[in-house]
Amino acid sequence: MTATxxxxxxxxxxxxxxxxxxxxxxxxxxxxxxxxxxxEDKITESCRLRGAAIDRASIRxxxxxxxxxxxxxxxxxxxxxxxxxSQACHHHAYELAPAADEVSRWLDLIATLPTD
Numbered sequence: 001m002t003a004t005x006x007x008x009x010x011x012x013x014x015x016x017x018x019x020x021x022x023x024x025x026x027x028x029x030x031x032x033x034x035x036x037x038x039x040e041d042k043i044t045e046s047c048r049l050r051g052a053a054i055d056r057a058s059i060r061x062x063x064x065x066x067x068x069x070x071x072x073x074x075x076x077x078x079x080x081x082x083x084x085x086s087q088a089c090h091h092h093a094y095e096l097a098p099a100a101d102e103v104s105r106w107l108d109l110i111a112t113l114p115t116d
Contacts, residue, residue, distance in 0.1 A: 005045070005115075008038035009107055016100050016107075031103045032088040039081055039110050046070065046115050070114050081109050 003011070012034035014020040015027050022030045043062045047054055050069045054062060063082050067075025084106050088098040 005038045005042040005110075008034050008041070009110060012038065012103070012107055016104055025097075028100050028103055029088065029091065029097050031100075032085055032098055032106075035081075035103060035106050035110060036085040036089050039078075039085060039106075039113075042110060042113055042115060043078060046113065049115065066113075074114055077109050077113060081106050081113075 011020065012031040015022055015031040015034065018027070040059050043059060043066055044055060047062050047065050047069065052065050052069060054065060057065075059082065063075070063078045066078045084098070084102060088103070091097070
């Protein structure tokens with residue numbers, strides 16, 4: 001069974017809060033990965049519900065379509081979340097992990113994106 005976007009968002013928050021234990025020092029990045037999957041699923045479903053059957057398109061393309069279908073406000077939020085999560089999930093040894101409050105903010109923004 002595949003987790004839904006709201007379930008993934010909830011689990012990401014649980015990881016940030018310490019309710020779900022992950023190895024020390026990995027909680028924020030683990031929450032970012034859960035948030036990214038929730039975001040991808042939500043954007044894909046939003047596009048599908050609006051008649052844009054672009055399941056095989058890249059997430060970046062879906063973010064652009066979201067702007068067209070849902071307006072600039074939703075597009076701006078989607079851009080912000082995607083940029084942050086992309087950087088957070090593509091870890092390089094010389095980069096710091098994202099801060100917990102950044103990931104928490106992205107979770108909040110994902111929850112505000114339109115789905116219906």
